[in-house]
Amino acid sequence: MPGITPSQTVGPFYAYCLTPTKYKLHEIFTNDLVVPGIEGEKIRIEGRVLDGDNVGLPDAMVEIWQADAKGGFAHAQGHKGANTGFKGFGRVEPDNEGKYHFVTIKPGRVKTPDGKLQAPHIDVAVFARGMLKHLVTRIYFGDEASNKDDPVLQLVPADRRDTLIAKPQGNGGDKVYRFDIRIQEGPKGPRETQFFEA
Amino acid sequence: MTMHFPRESAKVHPPSLFPFYVSTVKRAPKRPLIILPHTETELTGPAYGHEVVQPGDSDLTTQHEAAPLGQRIIVAGRVLDEDGRPVPNTLIEIWQANAAGRYVHINDQHDAPLDPNFSGAGRVVTDDEGRYRFITIRPGAYSWQNHENAWRPAHIHFSLFGPSFLSRIVTQMYFPDDPLFDYDPMFTSVEPSARKRMVSHFSLEHTIPEWGLAFEWDIVLRGTNATPTEQ
Numbered sequence: 001m002p003g004i005t006p007s008q009t010v011g012p013f014y015a016y017c018l019t020p021t022k023y024k025l026h027e028i029f030t031n032d033l034v035v036p037g038i039e040g041e042k043i044r045i046e047g048r049v050l051d052g053d054n055v056g057l058p059d060a061m062v063e064i065w066q067a068d069a070k071g072g073f074a075h076a077q078g079h080k081g082a083n084t085g086f087k088g089f090g091r092v093e094p095d096n097e098g099k100y101h102f103v104t105i106k107p108g109r110v111k112t113p114d115g116k117l118q119a120p121h122i123d124v125a126v127f128a129r130g131m132l133k134h135l136v137t138r139i140y141f142g143d144e145a146s147n148k149d150d151p152v153l154q155l156v157p158a159d160r161r162d163t164l165i166a167k168p169q170g171n172g173g174d175k176v177y178r179f180d181i182r183i184q185e186g187p188k189g190p191r192e193t194q195f196f197e198a
Numbered sequence: 199m200t201m202h203f204p205r206e207s208a209k210v211h212p213p214s215l216f217p218f219y220v221s222t223v224k225r226a227p228k229r230p231l232i233i234l235p236h237t238e239t240e241l242t243g244p245a246y247g248h249e250v251v252q253p254g255d256s257d258l259t260t261q262h263e264a265a266p267l268g269q270r271i272i273v274a275g276r277v278l279d280e281d282g283r284p285v286p287n288t289l290i291e292i293w294q295a296n297a298a299g300r301y302v303h304i305n306d307q308h309d310a311p312l313d314p315n316f317s318g319a320g321r322v323v324t325d326d327e328g329r330y331r332f333i334t335i336r337p338g339a340y341s342w343q344n345h346e347n348a349w350r351p352a353h354i355h356f357s358l359f360g361p362s363f364l365s366r367i368v369t370q371m372y373f374p375d376d377p378l379f380d381y382d383p384m385f386t387s388v389e390p391s392a393r394k395r396m397v398s399h400f401s402l403e404h405t406i407p408e409w410g411l412a413f414e415w416d417i418v419l420r421g422t423n424a425t426p427t428e429q
Contacts (some may be wrong), residue, residue, distance in 0.1 A: 002282055002418045005395050008370040008386040009219075011355060013303035015232035017293035017319035018357060022304070025319050028250045028289075052224035059305075065363050075242035112237045121241050123363055128223060130221025132212035132387050134368065136234065144406040153295055155232050183225050195227050196234035197205065 007133035012059045019061065019093040020026035032162075033064075033104040035085040040069025040105035044176045045139060045166055048098045049126065052184030056098020060128040062181070063091045064102055064139070066121075071108035103174070106141065112151055119150035126181055136198040139179050142167045156194050163193045201421045203236060203364040207280060208420060210395075212387035219383035220344050237363065243362040247287045248323045256322040257417075258334040266316035268297025268335030270410040273371070273398065276328045277358065280422040284328025285365075291357040292332060294318045299338030299352075308341055333410070336373070344383060351378035351385060360419035371415050372397045 016023040034042060049060040066075055068086045084194035086105070094100040109117045122139040140147055142165045147153055152162050185192040214226035234240065259265055273292075277285040295301050295318065298310040302317050318337075322330045340350040353370040360366065371386065374397055379385050385393060395418070404412035 002278060002280070002416075003210055003392060003395060004207050004280060004418045004420050005367065005369055006392050007367055008353075008355075008384050008388075008396065010368045013301040013306055014293060014357075014368075016302055016317065017291050017321075017355075020319070023302075023319075024317065026252060028321075029245065052228075057225075063366075065239065065242075067239065067278070073238065073242040074245055087244060087246075089246075110238050112235060118237060119238075121239065125363070125366060126369055128225060130219070130223075130225035132214065132216060132219065132222060132384065133237060134366070135214070135227065155235075157317075160229075162305065164296075184226060185228050192227055192229055194229065195231050196235075197208075197231040198234045198240060 006112045009129060009132050010061055010127040012129040014061060015093050019091060021093070029089065029091035031090050031100070031102045033087065033090045033102065035087075038086050038105055040108075042103070042174045043106050044101055044103050044174050045122075045179055046099070046101035046176060047178055047180040049094050049100060049128070049181045050098060050183065052186050052189075054186050054189045055194060056094065057098070057128050057183070058094055058096045058098060060094050060098065060126060061091065062094065062100050063125040063127070064104070065089050065125075066104065067107040067110050069105055069108050071110045107145065116151050116187070117146070118152060119144050119146040121150070121152070124181070126183070135183065135195045137181065137193050137195050138164055140165045160191070160194050163191055201241070201279070203241075203362065203420050204280070204422060205233070209390045216383065216387045219387060224326065240363050243365065244359055246289045246359065250289065251321050251323050256320055256332050258316065258318060258320045258332065260317040261317055264315045266313050266335050268313075268316075270412050271336050272331065272333055272404060272406070272410055273354065273415065274329070274331040274404060274412065274414040275398075275417065277324050277330065277417045277419060278328060278361070279360070279419055281424060283423070284324070284326075284332060285360055285419055286324055286328055287306060288324050288328045288359050288361075290322050290324065290330050292320045292354050294334065294354040295340050296338040297335050297338050299340045301340070310338070323325065333396040339378060349378050349381070351376040356417065358417060358419065361421060365419040365421050367419060369417070370396060373413065374399055380401065
């Protein structure tokens with residue numbers, strides 16, 4: 001069997017290909033996953049990507065992958081139950097302060113292989129200059145009672161689970177959740193996000 | 199067919215912290231990673247195929263009024279899974295420096311000329327046999343600030359999806375026998391035995407007389423149909 005190709009960093013100059021908003025190339029992926037006729041609760045997820053000095057990463061790239069409101073996926077291999085036109089995938093280049101946001105719908109619940117229901121969650125991949133391979137984490141939602149029974153959250157030490165939970169913000173209009181991605185804990189800074197070996 | 203994504207295979211990826219590559223020092227987690235079970239969220243992945251690619255996206259030499267400067271090359275190969283089976287209909291995105299080693303990105307201040315006829319971004323979707331093919335120019339070496347007199351070997355950045363969130367990868371393709379390999383923190387971040395997996399090889403067979411040299415590079419994504427030997 002051939003071995004897999006090793007990862008290498010996305011580098012600082014990916015934007016003119018992968019997120020070409022400021023360039024001439026047509027965009028394939030954006031941070032707005034909402035399509036006409038979509039079912040589900042429209043939400044906005046916003047936050048910052050921060051390094052070990054608590055400095056924002058303008059040259060990171062954040063991708064998300066999620067189920068639709070019914071827990072179905074618009075999967076490459078044609079899974080059942082995908083919502084009309086909803087792709088479930090988004091990609092964003094943070095701004096100069098490392099701020100990013102996505103507009104999407106709240107995902108439904110998805111089963112584990114042994115049939116347990118997971119709490120609503122979104123898979124996240126973080127790429128950046130200075131990252132030889134991407135980091136994987138998950139976004140959960142602070143106002144979800146099902147978090148307490150989620151089989152993946154239960155693998156995370158209790159005092160670190162909140163680093164995976166997006167906090168509901170204020171009100172008015174679409175629901176907004178705050179989710180900061182802290183790549184590394186600083187000497188006195190806030191705790192780093194829990195990342196996973198996928 | 200159900201695919202498995204052995205964790206063992208992913209161990210070939212470089213570490214998050216590799217101090218020779220200075221920027222990793224503040225961008226590597228300090229806390230241990232937690233093993234993520236592979237649920238349907240991980241075992242599925244985005245579906246983007248031929249509909250997102252426009253004619254001409256795979257030819258980086260015809261995206262402007264005239265031909266770019268530099269040596270025209272063909273970069274082609276196959277995308278395979280761990281069983282050696284082709285991965286069809288998967289999107290590949292590439293980006294690279296021009297022949298002088300300069301990126302078109304607005305933040306690249308390297309003292310080398312831009313080429314008005316070269317952007318350096320391309321896309322293609324693999325065919326039924328997992329094949330892809332780009333036409334481009336050979337990128338120059340790129341000077342950067344990591345350490346004194348630091349130069350990156352010539353490379354093309356590749357981004358691929360494959361069948362699931364677990365097969366997603368961003369990597370770089372290098373050219374054979376580059377004298378800069380041993381001095382490069384990214385290339386050497388990978389264990390010696392696996393470095394050749396990132397290096398293309400020259401193909402006389404696919405080289406077109408009086409037109410362009412061909413380099414072949416197969417990309418192997420995580421994923422197998424074989425019975426897993428570990429959970």
